[in-house]
Amino acid sequence: MSEFQRQxxxxxxxxxxxxxxxxxxxxxLFLFVGTQREEFPFVWWIAGGFGFLLIxxxxxxxxxxxxxxxxxxxxKRGLFVRKNLYLTKDRIxxxxxxxxxxxxxxxxxxxxxxxxxxxxxxxxxEAITMEKATEINRILRETAIESDQPETTEAGMxxxxxxxxxxxxxxxxxxxxxxxSFGIALSILATLFSQIEPIISxxxxxxxxxxxxPSQTDFLLILSVIIVFVVFAWLLSFFSTLxxxxxxxxxxxxxxxxxxxxxFEKKRLTVPYNRIQAVHVAEGMIRQPLGYASVHLESAGxxxxxxxxxxxxxxxxxxxxxxxxxxxxxxxxxxxxxxxKPPKRAARRYMIRSAFLITATTALLYYIxxxxxxxxxxxxxxxxxxxxxYKDTAAAWSDDIMLLRSRAFSRTxxxxxxxxxxxxxxxxxxxxxxxxxxxxxxxVASGDQGKSFAVRDLEQQDGFLLIREIKGEADIYxxxxxxTEPEQLIPLPGWx
Amino acid sequence: MKQTPFHKLTPRAIRVWQLxxxxxNLFFFGIPAVYAAIxxxxxxxxxxxxxxxxxxxxxxxxxxxxxxxxxxxxWRYAVDEKEIDLKRGVIVKTRTLIPLSRVQxxxxxxxxxxxxxxxxxxxISTAATTxxxxxxxxxxxxxxxxxxxxxxxxxxxxx
Numbered sequence: 001m002s003e004f005q006r007q008x009x010x011x012x013x014x015x016x017x018x019x020x021x022x023x024x025x026x027x028x029l030f031l032f033v034g035t036q037r038e039e040f041p042f043v044w045w046i047a048g049g050f051g052f053l054l055i056x057x058x059x060x061x062x063x064x065x066x067x068x069x070x071x072x073x074x075x076k077r078g079l080f081v082r083k084n085l086y087l088t089k090d091r092i093x094x095x096x097x098x099x100x101x102x103x104x105x106x107x108x109x110x111x112x113x114x115x116x117x118x119x120x121x122x123x124x125x126e127a128i129t130m131e132k133a134t135e136i137n138r139i140l141r142e143t144a145i146e147s148d149q150p151e152t153t154e155a156g157m158x159x160x161x162x163x164x165x166x167x168x169x170x171x172x173x174x175x176x177x178x179x180x181s182f183g184i185a186l187s188i189l190a191t192l193f194s195q196i197e198p199i200i201s202x203x204x205x206x207x208x209x210x211x212x213x214p215s216q217t218d219f220l221l222i223l224s225v226i227i228v229f230v231v232f233a234w235l236l237s238f239f240s241t242l243x244x245x246x247x248x249x250x251x252x253x254x255x256x257x258x259x260x261x262x263x264f265e266k267k268r269l270t271v272p273y274n275r276i277q278a279v280h281v282a283e284g285m286i287r288q289p290l291g292y293a294s295v296h297l298e299s300a301g302x303x304x305x306x307x308x309x310x311x312x313x314x315x316x317x318x319x320x321x322x323x324x325x326x327x328x329x330x331x332x333x334x335x336x337x338x339x340x341k342p343p344k345r346a347a348r349r350y351m352i353r354s355a356f357l358i359t360a361t362t363a364l365l366y367y368i369x370x371x372x373x374x375x376x377x378x379x380x381x382x383x384x385x386x387x388x389x390y391k392d393t394a395a396a397w398s399d400d401i402m403l404l405r406s407r408a409f410s411r412t413x414x415x416x417x418x419x420x421x422x423x424x425x426x427x428x429x430x431x432x433x434x435x436x437x438x439x440x441x442x443x444v445a446s447g448d449q450g451k452s453f454a455v456r457d458l459e460q461q462d463g464f465l466l467i468r469e470i471k472g473e474a475d476i477y478x479x480x481x482x483x484t485e486p487e488q489l490i491p492l493p494g495w496x
Numbered sequence: 497m498k499q500t501p502f503h504k505l506t507p508r509a510i511r512v513w514q515l516x517x518x519x520x521n522l523f524f525f526g527i528p529a530v531y532a533a534i535x536x537x538x539x540x541x542x543x544x545x546x547x548x549x550x551x552x553x554x555x556x557x558x559x560x561x562x563x564x565x566x567x568x569x570x571w572r573y574a575v576d577e578k579e580i581d582l583k584r585g586v587i588v589k590t591r592t593l594i595p596l597s598r599v600q601x602x603x604x605x606x607x608x609x610x611x612x613x614x615x616x617x618x619x620i621s622t623a624a625t626t627x628x629x630x631x632x633x634x635x636x637x638x639x640x641x642x643x644x645x646x647x648x649x650x651x652x653x654x655x
Contacts, residue, residue, distance in 0.1 A: 423593060
């Protein structure tokens with residue numbers, strides 16, 4: 001394998017499709033602008049556009065060369081700017097073999113290579129045969145494992161022990177119907193609607209539909225439009241979750257976790273334990289009352305396509321099962337702690353912070369649009385939301401774990417390995433200084449970027465306690481000494 | 497009990513920030529200018545333009561006369577063998593601790609303005625975040641950078 005070679009030509013098609021997926025909104029816009037002109041038929045626009053992308057894809061395929069030399073994967077790519085990627089075996093963290101719809105149609109696979117750096121997303125081979133993929137995997141893997149731990153991975157060893165978790169159909173359906181991507185779906189729909197709106201508002205269909213509705217006030221009209229939107233958004237998020245988390249499977253191996261999921265497009269992720277920075281459990285606003293939550297991982301160096309390292313460890317799990325699952329996946333994390341809460345006097349700040357903007361906006365709209373009085377439910381709910389945030393904020397620590405719990409919309413409980421903390425900040429606004437409160441924020445590595453977890457309005461000296469925990473063996477200076485242990489302790493995380 | 501070995505930034509930082517703000521914040525006068533260009537200066541619009549201009553002018557003056565000084569006064573940094581401790585902020589006071597074992601790389605930077613005053617900033621990157629100690633004397637910045645990189649090498653662990 002020392003000669004540079006090209007991928008399978010199918011890579012050209014998948015590159016073209018990738019371009020479409022990456023530029024969906026400009027393409028839709030372009031189509032709408034383009035099709036306003038009568039003399040040029042719609043089909044030609046689509047055919048021409050796809051042809052153009054196919055040419056781009058083919059050029060991409062032509063200019064993409066790879067080879068393996070001395071256990072090093074070398075990739076040359078780029079149309080105008082040539083990029084040479086050299087990935088040495090000991091920097092490669094994980095090699096994933098996956099297959100999308102296109103690849104499976106031609107019996108091919110995709111090879112993803114994960115390194116600690118940000119270049120790893122460029123180092124994926126879109127379409128090659130299974131034999132080549134396994135050969136590359138074998139060459140890069142065996143050397144990598146050798147340098148890792150030479151003694152234990154000899155041939156003839158018994159199959160390594162592993163546990164497998166799958167998502168039952170009932171849970172999958174619940175996950176899909178309470179999916180958090182609901183909001184995203186709503187915004188996609190709104191964008192689409194704003195594009196389509198000028199066309200349908202002229203059409204007879206639209207008038208016909210409005211004729212069907214009973215004579216109503218503007219309020220009812222708006223309400224019915226909103227309801228239709230919400231239903232569509234819900235359907236969209238239902239099916240997208242169903243397709244992406246169908247066939248979910250979590251394998252707990254000796255050294256790594258393997259997560260595979262997807263009905264049409266199969267995704268497979270391998271996460272070595274030593275890359276895990278933190279785990280967080282998210283209990284969404286709809287899921288929490290039903291007793292369900294999702295579990296996520298933060299991993300350093302890689303994650304999903306968008307460069308964030310948050311990985312779904314398990315899409316839906318009942319609160320009674322969370323601790324069991326975590327025990328199986330991360331046995332070395334201490335799960336139960338005694339924790340601290342923000343003091344009572346902080347509650348007011350939480351409520352004001354949540355309600356202030358919403359109330360001001362509502363008042364303004366109420367005044368300008370002379371809205372119905374029922375609109376005041378929204379500010380009332382936002383005060384309640386602030387109260388929930390206050391109630392759910394908590395922090396705890398033990399020898400090597402820090403637990404931070406807070407709420408934005410979902411209640412997030414994060415378990416962070418103390419020695420994985422990249423930095424810790426303690427901040428006080430002037431009101432907080434006056435009230436003797438503080439905010440503590442922790443960053444962990446996640447993908448190419450970081451992810452932060454914060455608890456707000458803790459008692460000033462509790463903030464110092466948290467910082468002292470992260471300091472570890474570092475010198476304890478005057479301001480961090482002589483701190484008293486916190487008084488009111490609550491049991492965390494509160495799951496049975 | 498030992499005090500945290502905090503250092504201040506060089507007082508020349510104030511001058512650099514003053515100059516930077518004086519030029520950089522001129523941009524904000526564009527807001528009322530654009531508004532006036534679109535809506536004109538008649539009646540109600542006149543008041544909008546003059547009030548925003550007034551506010552922006554006041555802030556512009558403060559950003560030269562007062563803010564750089566306050567910012568300098570509140571900035572502290574400390575580097576020891578285990579961690580970097582940064583303290584800053586006027587209205588929101590923030591203190592950040594970075595364990596040295598987490599530091600991935602550290603470099604000094606010098607824009608044209610900083611070079612004119614023989615200053616440099618030190619940038620500290622971890623796997624998650626980037627922090628900056630702005631406007632140190634160039635020699636001190638080099639020393640701090642070398643110090644951090646030496647300590648970081650000693651404190652090396654895997655990410």
